[in-house]
Amino acid sequence: MDAQQLKAEIQALKKETGTIILAHYYQVLDVQDVGDFIGDSLGLSRKAADVKEAKNIIFAAVDFMAEVAKILNPTKTVIMPDKEASCPMANQLRAAQILDYKKKHPGLPTILYINTLAEAKAECDVICTSSNAVEVCSAVANERGVGSILMGPDKNLSYHVGKRTGLKVVTMPEKGCCYVHDQFAIEDLTLQRERYPGARVVVHPECKPGIQDAADYAGSTTQMLKYIESEMKNCKEFIIGTEQGLIDHLQRKYPALTLHSLSPVPSGISCKNMKKTTLAKIHALLLKIKAGNVKKNEITVEASVAAKAKSSIDAMFKYSTASG
């Protein structure tokens, strides 16, 4: 079956089985095409919590995002086309490490990036995303009357928060990062600016501090998207420091813009974990749903972990006005 046939069958099977597909911007365009909602982690969390009619939620993303959907909407069947699609950054921080850090830094609020496992979320006070990290960390620190926080697992997001809030941020683990965004080098930025002198540089806060500082704008996936949309009347060319899926999404949506990856490699940088989801796997999963045979693809979170993790996620919604 070619891509068009697969897409047509997927649409029909979604209706027949009462299934909704939530897809991250880092998915390939073919997968984004069959998504009922495309978003970043904050947008997807809000959407997952809101799903009412559908019985099943297919998560076209990585495992921690599907776990969030299950925690927020436990009566739904949350399934992944490929359960091996796991986030290496989330896997860098286990619950036991957080307990150790808390012992060493008593009294500090513990704020975790949403890119964490459910067992880690269960051991923190509040969750944040890159869209609302500055807002959430600043509100929590003000409320507690402290100048320092514990944060994990991304040292680069910690830098972003520290720079904008003036807080001292202790990162758990010290060198945690996203291998995709951490690959961009300051030399890449210098080279791309020389090649495209009229272009603005827009980067994700998972990029290294030197890149954030040298860019024209640093913000979450949705914030980058909004920045480009608001500035495109003044500038038609952008150098973008994030996963290739967002660049492809924007290029298709705005063909009049000239977009380059911050990486000088023509294909840009992709997350191989996000790319484990394919149209063929989504199609195969829908057939399994139809046959009532999804156990192997289903996401489950142990009830006591889910309850604790949910209260940290709910706390984020209390502190955050960002929509995703």
Ligand code: SF4
């Ligand atoms: S892009 Fe980075 S943070 Fe996102 S899933 Fe891949 S490794 Fe994890």
